[in-house]
Amino acid sequence: MNxxxxxxxxxALMLAVPSFAAIDTIAVDVGISVFQTMPxxxxxxxxxxxxxWTSEAPHLILARDANLSGRFEAVPSxxxxxxxxxxxxxxxxxxxxxxxxxxxxxKLDCYLYAAETKxxxxxxxxxxxPYDVRQAVHSFFDKVVYRLFGERGVATTxxxxxxxxxxxxxxxISDYDGFSRRQITRDSSINMMPVWQKNNKGLVYVNFRNQRxxxxxxxxxxxxxxxxxxxxxxxxxxxxxxxxELLFSVxxxxxxxxYRGDMKTGSAQKFLHLKSNQVSPSWSPFASEVLFTSDxxxxxxxxxxxxxxxxxxxxxxxxxxxERASWSPEGDRIVYTSMDDGKMNxxxxxxxxxxxxxLTSNAGNNEHPTWSPDGKLIAFASDRGGNYxxxxxxxxxxxxxxxxxxxxxxxxxxSWFFDEKK
Amino acid sequence: MSKIIKFAMMGFALAFFAWGCSKxxxxxxxxxxxxxAPADSLLNLDALxxxxxxxxxxxxxxxxxxxxxxxxxxxMINRLMxxxxxxxxxxxxxxxxxxxxxxxxxxxxxxxxxFIVTVEGHTDARGTEDYNISLGARRSTVVRDFLVAYGxxxxxxxxxxxxxxxxxxxxxxxxxxxxxxxxxxxxSIANNE
Numbered sequence: 048m049n050x051x052x053x054x055x056x057x058x059a060l061m062l063a064v065p066s067f068a069a070i071d072t073i074a075v076d077v078g079i080s081v082f083q084t085m086p087x088x089x090x091x092x093x094x095x096x097x098x099x100w101t102s103e104a105p106h107l108i109l110a111r112d113a114n115l116s117g118r119f120e121a122v123p124s125x126x127x128x129x130x131x132x133x134x135x136x137x138x139x140x141x142x143x144x145x146x147x148x149x150x151x152x153x154k155l156d157c158y159l160y161a162a163e164t165k166x167x168x169x170x171x172x173x174x175x176x177p178y179d180v181r182q183a184v185h186s187f188f189d190k191v192v193y194r195l196f197g198e199r200g201v202a203t204t205x206x207x208x209x210x211x212x213x214x215x216x217x218x219x220i221s222d223y224d225g226f227s228r229r230q231i232t233r234d235s236s237i238n239m240m241p242v243w244q245k246n247n248k249g250l251v252y253v254n255f256r257n258q259r260x261x262x263x264x265x266x267x268x269x270x271x272x273x274x275x276x277x278x279x280x281x282x283x284x285x286x287x288x289x290x291x292e293l294l295f296s297v298x299x300x301x302x303x304x305x306y307r308g309d310m311k312t313g314s315a316q317k318f319l320h321l322k323s324n325q326v327s328p329s330w331s332p333f334a335s336e337v338l339f340t341s342d343x344x345x346x347x348x349x350x351x352x353x354x355x356x357x358x359x360x361x362x363x364x365x366x367x368x369x370e371r372a373s374w375s376p377e378g379d380r381i382v383y384t385s386m387d388d389g390k391m392n393x394x395x396x397x398x399x400x401x402x403x404x405x406l407t408s409n410a411g412n413n414e415h416p417t418w419s420p421d422g423k424l425i426a427f428a429s430d431r432g433g434n435y436x437x438x439x440x441x442x443x444x445x446x447x448x449x450x451x452x453x454x455x456x457x458x459x460x461x462s463w464f465f466d467e468k469k
Numbered sequence: 470m471s472k473i474i475k476f477a478m479m480g481f482a483l484a485f486f487a488w489g490c491s492k493x494x495x496x497x498x499x500x501x502x503x504x505x506a507p508a509d510s511l512l513n514l515d516a517l518x519x520x521x522x523x524x525x526x527x528x529x530x531x532x533x534x535x536x537x538x539x540x541x542x543x544x545m546i547n548r549l550m551x552x553x554x555x556x557x558x559x560x561x562x563x564x565x566x567x568x569x570x571x572x573x574x575x576x577x578x579x580x581x582x583x584f585i586v587t588v589e590g591h592t593d594a595r596g597t598e599d600y601n602i603s604l605g606a607r608r609s610t611v612v613r614d615f616l617v618a619y620g621x622x623x624x625x626x627x628x629x630x631x632x633x634x635x636x637x638x639x640x641x642x643x644x645x646x647x648x649x650x651x652x653x654x655x656x657s658i659a660n661n662e
Contacts, residue, residue, distance in 0.1 A: 258587065258589075260602055280606065296602075296603065301611065324607070370597045371599060391595075391596075415597070
């Protein structure tokens with residue numbers, strides 16, 4: 048039965064592809080899509096004692112994690128309901144117990160069960176302050192992902208982005224789902240372009256306190272260090288995921304070029320020896336290659352180059368403005384922003400620039416894409432709702448979810464995986 | 470301010486020197502401190518008052534002259550800071566209008582050697598933050614190079630880029646965009662004293 052349906056879907060896809068083939072920018076991605084998410088039952092926790100949740104009840108956090116993950120589709124149910132779970136093909140479900148302790152803490156026992164047999168597949172217990180419930184539930188959810196997929200989930204990862212606070216762009220961080228937001232910078236000039244240091248030790252960002260763009264490193268305790276002060280104007284930071292080394296743009300005499308520098312020693316050398324301007328460097332997942340944008344062809348286009356600066360090759364040819372490319376953590380795709388008729392939209396393509404897929408369209412400007420560390424999701428900024436906010440979508444452009452609200456939020460950068468604390 | 474005081478003191482000194490000459494008393498040391506000696510004599514009080522008054526008016530005149538000079542500089546700085554150089558979309562070459570304006574700016578800067586100028590390059594809201602910083606940098610550098618070629622000392626000119634971060638006009642239409650694609654002058658006065 049199942050197989051026949053899958054065949055049908057596959058046949059429908061095969062039929063659909065040729066009709067799209069004539070239009071280069073539209074295609075159907077058969078990576079993850081709605082067909083391939085795994086349904087998972089979500090049942091409210093049994094509560095002992097009246098518990099006042101600081102944000103949401105645990106099962107709502109789990110359902111949100113499931114739907115955002117790009118791996119699952121939540122099947123909510125008020126109690127265990129085998130008929131419903133079977134109908135929706137949810138082979139597993141999550142639930143738990145919550146107990147309010149006399150010291151004000153909350154004990155969460157979280158379970159993953161097989162729906163049919165009611166076998167316990169995973170059980171985790173957390174005793175946390177009310178404010179840390181979200182963190183505990185995210186942590187459990189990532190264990191569920193690992194149990195069922197053998198891969199690390201992103202529920203415990205974070206985003207850094209730029210938020211307009213009292214009219215000033217400030218760098219903030221939050222959980223990947225937009226909750227638990229924290230302001231990191233306080234300076235009253237402009238703070239922008241945050242990226243995560245290796246091991247999420249802190250951020251690197253751009254600040255204008257000297258009336259020009261300069262790079263700074265900042266810890267989450269607020270300790271700031273100016274970087275590469277031998278240059279007048281520095282921006283576009285990109286952290287090497289393996290060594291922590293930094294690629295960044297330096298502007299001197301009207302020319303903008305990419306340099307490679309060591310944050311600890313402050314030494315930096317020119318990375319590329321090209322006549323053109325270069326911005327927006329991005330490392331490949333194993334730091335063997337680098338993407339960047341150059342105007343050498345007369346318009347900004349994406350290029351790739353070896354980590355030693357050799358073998359420059361052009362990736363994008365379509366359109367007149369392709370910028371801010373970033374390599375997927377799985378290594379197989381590139382996401383970038385393209386401008387057409389003054390509107391920004393997000394596209395992905397294969398490493399050789401072919402197989403272009405437009406992920407956003409007819410919804411305002413969509414820009415600054417950043418991959419989740421598992422490569423399943425893309426966070427980006429869009430003004431589709433009137434002002435700029437951060438959204439998350441699956442890598443095929445489906446399931447777009449807004450995760451911020453209020454005054455303008457832009458320029459998200461996803462953290463690396465956090466090392467699990469034992 | 471300190472200049473005014475200095476000048477006023479000089480005025481006093483000159484006045485007393487002139488007074489000394491008119492009385493045909495040989496005065497060897499025309500220093501301000503000698504002014505204290507004649508002041509002891511009540512007989513000379515009237516003359517002293519008259520002379521002080523004239524020194525006062527001299528100082529006032531000088532203050533007015535300085536004030537006028539300050540106003541002139543201020544006006545010139547204001548003009549420099551309101552007259553932006555505009556660019557075409559995604560371009561950093563100077564239009565004919567831009568060149569005419571820059572020639573006037575250069576004329577001012579060649580004459581006013583105390584002006585120190587930061588040229589800010591700005592872009593409209595379209596495009597990425599990163600690319601727009603490089604575009605703004607090209608714009609400010611083109612302007613700086615023009616002024617240097619005209620004869621302005623390069624040491625007094627700095628070119629920086631704000632990319633799309635500081636729009637002059639809010640909005641997402643060509644009217645706003647065209648006002649925001651600009652090079653802006655920020656002027657300060659070198660302190661020579």
